[in-house]
Amino acid sequence: MAEKMGTVEYIQHHLTNNTIGEGFWTFNVDTIVVSALLGALIIFVAARLGKQLETGTPGGFQNFVESILDFVATNVRDAFPGHNPLIAPLALTIFIWVWLMNFMDLIPVDLLPLLFQMVTGDSHAYLKVVPTTDLNTTLAMSVTVFALILFYNIKIKGVWGFTKMFLFHPFGKFFIPVNIVMTFIEEISKPLSLALRLFGNMFAGELVFLLIALIGGTLAVGAAALFWAPLQVLLDLGWLIFHLLVITLQAFIFMVLTIVYLGMAHDEGH
Amino acid sequence: MSDNFEHKKVKQAHAEAPGPAANFLLMSAGSIFTSMLIAGFIVGYMLDQIFDTTPIFFLSCAVLGFIGGIQKVHTLSKRLNYLPSDEKKESKEGKETQDDQKS
Numbered sequence: 571m572a573e574k575m576g577t578v579e580y581i582q583h584h585l586t587n588n589t590i591g592e593g594f595w596t597f598n599v600d601t602i603v604v605s606a607l608l609g610a611l612i613i614f615v616a617a618r619l620g621k622q623l624e625t626g627t628p629g630g631f632q633n634f635v636e637s638i639l640d641f642v643a644t645n646v647r648d649a650f651p652g653h654n655p656l657i658a659p660l661a662l663t664i665f666i667w668v669w670l671m672n673f674m675d676l677i678p679v680d681l682l683p684l685l686f687q688m689v690t691g692d693s694h695a696y697l698k699v700v701p702t703t704d705l706n707t708t709l710a711m712s713v714t715v716f717a718l719i720l721f722y723n724i725k726i727k728g729v730w731g732f733t734k735m736f737l738f739h740p741f742g743k744f745f746i747p748v749n750i751v752m753t754f755i756e757e758i759s760k761p762l763s764l765a766l767r768l769f770g771n772m773f774a775g776e777l778v779f780l781l782i783a784l785i786g787g788t789l790a791v792g793a794a795a796l797f798w799a800p801l802q803v804l805l806d807l808g809w810l811i812f813h814l815l816v817i818t819l820q821a822f823i824f825m826v827l828t829i830v831y832l833g834m835a836h837d838e839g840h
Numbered sequence: 841m842s843d844n845f846e847h848k849k850v851k852q853a854h855a856e857a858p859g860p861a862a863n864f865l866l867m868s869a870g871s872i873f874t875s876m877l878i879a880g881f882i883v884g885y886m887l888d889q890i891f892d893t894t895p896i897f898f899l900s901c902a903v904l905g906f907i908g909g910i911q912k913v914h915t916l917s918k919r920l921n922y923l924p925s926d927e928k929k930e931s932k933e934g935k936e937t938q939d940d941q942k943s
Contacts, residue, residue: 755901
């Protein structure tokens with residue numbers, strides 16, 4: 571495919587979403603479908619596992635899921651003061667869902683788009699399979715977390731307590747207008763940093779995968795393939811192993827920071 | 841005296857962000873700084889749209905975001921100086937037993 575397209579087109583083609591609608595109401599169908607399917611996968615596996623729970627000696631998969639649950643529960647206990655039954659399930663959902671969405675990055679970059687193009691019969695059909703390389707996904711998740719942060723801020727501190735934070739927070743009572751703007755900026759920067767960090771890491775990771783894939787596509791012609799093809803395999807393997815760490819770390823950071831921000835919202839003294 | 845001071849410092853660190861897991865905020869200090877600046881631009885842009893004063897708020901809020909970003913990174917990196925209270929207790933106990941052995 572790369573031979574026909576040229577490198578720039580190849581990369582652009584892979585980083586363009588399959589969309590419906592236009593302007594503000596553009597829906598990135600591939601992002602929505604893939605993330606919904608992964609969500610459904612979590613629900614399906616959890617429901618199946620829930621039916622076959624063993625109390626004695628758990629099987630391999632149950633053991634694995636229990637270790638993830640323990641890991642998340644420990645993190646919530648460390649980072650979250652007080653008690654709120656919503657936090658641990660939220661953190662678990664975020665961790666697993668983000669990890670699965672990031673994991674789509676490790677599927678060979680040309681495989682799913684090629685299959686999609688064969689199924690639809692359109693050789694130029696767009697498909698971007700990693701939902702977290704779409705800023706809409708990461709911003710949607712972080713805005714949801716932000717809405718929860720605001721809700722608990724108002725619920726725990728009360729309307730006056732929350733307003734007081736806006737009025738007197740960084741510079742004291744003599745700079746009220748500056749304080750209001752500053753606190754606004756501070757609050758908006760929370761979801762922004764959550765979303766941009768995840769998006770940036772995943773987008774860059776995907777781009778490196780594409781660049782490595784281009785080695786085989788553009789340089790491995792004729793006898794040169796003997797040199798370039800093994801190099802591509804080696805580089806791909808190396809980046810894959812490294813990226814496996816990155817996707818886990820990013821999912822973990824998203825989860826922990828969600829817990830920390832919600833913990834700050836629950837902290838009355840702050 | 842110095843112990844009291846240390847204790848105060850540890851308490852203060854905990855008041856700023858709860859729990860040792862808040863140390864993960866340190867990892868994202870860079871992106872917090874960047875997003876404070878971007879958030880400054882966004883808030884400034886919105887204020888300019890409301891009051892029709894382009895580019896006064898746009899620029900001044902960006903400066904505010906920059907200041908706030910530096911302030912945040914500074915507060916976060918101050919956490920590096922604090923010992924978690926458990927660790928501190930342990931190290932203090934260790935010191936005491938050492939002193940006992942000496943005497």
